[in-house]
Amino acid sequence: MAEISSDVIRGYNDTIILYLLLEGPSYGYEISKRIRTGAEGKYIIKETTLYSAFTRMEKNGYIESFTDEVMSGGKKRTYYRITDAGREYYRAKCEEWQLTKEVIEKFIAR
Amino acid sequence: MAEISSDVIRGYNDTIILYLLLEGPSYGYEISKRIRTGAEGKYIIKETTLYSAFTRMEKNGYIESFTDEVMSGGKKRTYYRITDAGREYYRAKCEEWQLTKEVIEKFIAR
DNA sequence: ATATTTTACCATGACAGACGTAGTACGACA
DNA sequence: TGTCGTACTACGTCTGTCATGGTAAAATAT
Numbered sequence: 001m002a003e004i005s006s007d008v009i010r011g012y013n014d015t016i017i018l019y020l021l022l023e024g025p026s027y028g029y030e031i032s033k034r035i036r037t038g039a040e041g042k043y044i045i046k047e048t049t050l051y052s053a054f055t056r057m058e059k060n061g062y063i064e065s066f067t068d069e070v071m072s073g074g075k076k077r078t079y080y081r082i083t084d085a086g087r088e089y090y091r092a093k094c095e096e097w098q099l100t101k102e103v104i105e106k107f108i109a110r
Numbered sequence: 111m112a113e114i115s116s117d118v119i120r121g122y123n124d125t126i127i128l129y130l131l132l133e134g135p136s137y138g139y140e141i142s143k144r145i146r147t148g149a150e151g152k153y154i155i156k157e158t159t160l161y162s163a164f165t166r167m168e169k170n171g172y173i174e175s176f177t178d179e180v181m182s183g184g185k186k187r188t189y190y191r192i193t194d195a196g197r198e199y200y201r202a203k204c205e206e207w208q209l210t211k212e213v214i215e216k217f218i219a220r
Numbered sequence: 221a222t223a224t225t226t227t228a229c230c231a232t233g234a235c236a237g238a239c240g241t242a243g244t245a246c247g248a249c250a
Numbered sequence: 251t252g253t254c255g256t257a258c259t260a261c262g263t264c265t266g267t268c269a270t271g272g273t274a275a276a277a278t279a280t
Contacts, residue, residue, distance in 0.1 A: 008210045011117030019217040039213045094219050100118045103149045107129040109204050
């Protein structure tokens with residue numbers, strides 16, 4: 001089966017993560033699994049890609065981090081929630097996607 | 111109007127160039143214009159991106175360069191033609207695109 | 221009881237493609 | 251004479267991805 005090159009997804013990793021955060025706060029390991037299952041195994045995000053996306057997006061104000069106090073055990077787990085700016089960014093990216101798809105498909109044989 | 115981020119196109123610049131070379135040999139400046147008009151102005155490839163793509167693809171064996179002897183004037187113009195390996199790469203990328211689109215659209219609101 | 225796997229995250233450095241900036245050089249046209 | 255269009259190149263920077271390797275606790279298997 002053809003593999004998806006990361007250079008294609010590159011511009012949409014942030015968008016994918018934000019999409020999953022629309023449903024509520026989550027954390028790295030869970031997001032990772034949800035991407036894998038959501039993409040039916042066709043795309044597996046690398047850990048480092050994911051965690052650096054969190055850092056970048058928090059800096060950009062698209063997400064906010066917090067730690068769950070009610071956590072079982074001593075495990076540290078960082079949760080992220082989407083901000084209004086993040087929701088706006090997500091919407092913009094969805095629009096951009098439609099345009100991008102149109103453009104690319106002018107040069108792709110179907 | 112929304113702008114297309116280059117990080118999305120990133121994985122498909124080579125494919126777009128190869129598509130245009132399927133119709134016959136061409137050169138940088140012409141390819142550039144054909145991308146712009148083909149995309150109806152929604153995507154304009156940067157010169158440096160284009161020429162570095164040529165270099166990369168020639169190294170990869172997807173295209174071959176030659177210079178037109180019948181050229182008018184003293185201008186140097188480097189033509190490129192697609193190779194069999196390039197055609198194969200193009201076909202693979204088209205298949206990959208279908209898969210990529212599917213994956214991304216699982217996370218994109220329509 | 222011990223070993224392995226799963227969960228959960230992070231630091232560091234390398235790499236590749238895109239891009240900003242700048243430059244060369246010729247012809248056409250005003 | 252000056253600017254615009256054509257055609258290409260050099261150089262350095264930036265950004266996102268990724269390989270590598272590490273920490274540490276909980277869950278599961280042997």
